[in-house]
Amino acid sequence: MLLLAKIGVGFMGTILVGGAIVSSEGFIHVKVNEKQTNGTHVSFIVPAMIMPLAVRFVPRHDLRDASANMQQYMPVIDAAISGLADCADGTLVEVIDSDSHVTVVKSGGSIVVDADDPGETVHVAVPLRATKATLDEIAAANGPS
Amino acid sequence: MKTALSTLALLFAAAVVAAAPPEHYLHVKVDGKNTKELVRVNVPLSLIEKIIPAINQNQFHNGRIEVGDFHTNDVDLRAILNAVSSAPDGEFVTVQKPDCNVRVAKENGQMIIHIINKEDGEKADVTVPLAVAQALASAANDHQFNVEAAIEALDRAGERTLVTITDNDETVRVWIDSQNTSD
Numbered sequence: 001m002l003l004l005a006k007i008g009v010g011f012m013g014t015i016l017v018g019g020a021i022v023s024s025e026g027f028i029h030v031k032v033n034e035k036q037t038n039g040t041h042v043s044f045i046v047p048a049m050i051m052p053l054a055v056r057f058v059p060r061h062d063l064r065d066a067s068a069n070m071q072q073y074m075p076v077i078d079a080a081i082s083g084l085a086d087c088a089d090g091t092l093v094e095v096i097d098s099d100s101h102v103t104v105v106k107s108g109g110s111i112v113v114d115a116d117d118p119g120e121t122v123h124v125a126v127p128l129r130a131t132k133a134t135l136d137e138i139a140a141a142n143g144p145s
Numbered sequence: 146m147k148t149a150l151s152t153l154a155l156l157f158a159a160a161v162v163a164a165a166p167p168e169h170y171l172h173v174k175v176d177g178k179n180t181k182e183l184v185r186v187n188v189p190l191s192l193i194e195k196i197i198p199a200i201n202q203n204q205f206h207n208g209r210i211e212v213g214d215f216h217t218n219d220v221d222l223r224a225i226l227n228a229v230s231s232a233p234d235g236e237f238v239t240v241q242k243p244d245c246n247v248r249v250a251k252e253n254g255q256m257i258i259h260i261i262n263k264e265d266g267e268k269a270d271v272t273v274p275l276a277v278a279q280a281l282a283s284a285a286n287d288h289q290f291n292v293e294a295a296i297e298a299l300d301r302a303g304e305r306t307l308v309t310i311t312d313n314d315e316t317v318r319v320w321i322d323s324q325n326t327s328d
Contacts, residue, residue, distance in 0.1 A: 079199035090325030
């Protein structure tokens with residue numbers, strides 16, 4: 001009985017620690033709702049930590065072109081992500097016209113894009129740290145394998 | 146003793162917070178009167194200050210932009226800006242024509258350009274802090290503008306409206322303040 005309890009505590013502890021590690025980088029949230037009847041509704045939340053890990057499993061030759069194109073922009077991307085991470089939360093861009101509304105907001109370490117038009121609403125939230133880690137992985141794909 | 150230390154720590158923290166300069170934001174607002182379009186951009190100047198030196202593309206390098214076709218024809222732009230900077234406030238240029246009015250003045254360390262186009266109903270007000278213009282012209286040669294220094298000078302210049310353009314169709318406003326949202 002005591003042994004079972006110990007195994008249970010170990011199992012729960014592993015799940016808690018694993019959950020904490022996985023969620024440490026935040027979550028990517030994508031939500032798309034098509035407004036027409038029978039329209040598609042997609043919503044998923046995944047740990048941002050898997051983004052750079054997933055890139056590692058992409059064959060390097062498939063990333064080589066993207067990597068080569070990105071190399072020259074990496075200093076700007078690094079500076080932009082670092083600058084965004086340091087600045088206070090707030091709306092960076094807002095575009096409103098007669099039938100659509102788009103916002104780009106920095107919120108709690110993430111960039112959140114919301115778009116609402118007559119056809120659909122889209123919500124995308126991406127943590128900055130995970131974005132940088134992912135882009136670093138892609139940029140590194142052009143190096144020696 | 147503990148209370149005294151805590152009070153000192155609190156006072157120190159308060160002093161640090163009070164001494165920290167506020168974050169300034171560059172705001173752009175384009176308001177289409179007839180089209181009902183509205184664009185608002187709010188960018189922290191600290192973000193621009195970090196990005197500008199990192200750009201090394203085409204004519205843009207190390208925070209400076211090459212302006213290949215810009216020739217000052219042996220006119221010392223920096224000397225002119227220094228002269229304007231040290232000149233007393235006043236109206237430098239006033240043009241009044243049936244179709245337009247133009248006014249260029251210096252007020253409180255900034256150049257103010259005011260244009261009214263009576264035919265189109267356009268009004269433009271441009272305010273350029275002289276420190277920003279001097280920083281922009283502070284690049285090593287006449288074919289460069291020092292954008293990095295200009296942005297830093299803009300940050301130091303503090304809250305102000307830089308550009309206001311109004312016509313029959315839309316209003317454009319560019320300004321700096323310490324709010325992270327537009328008005």
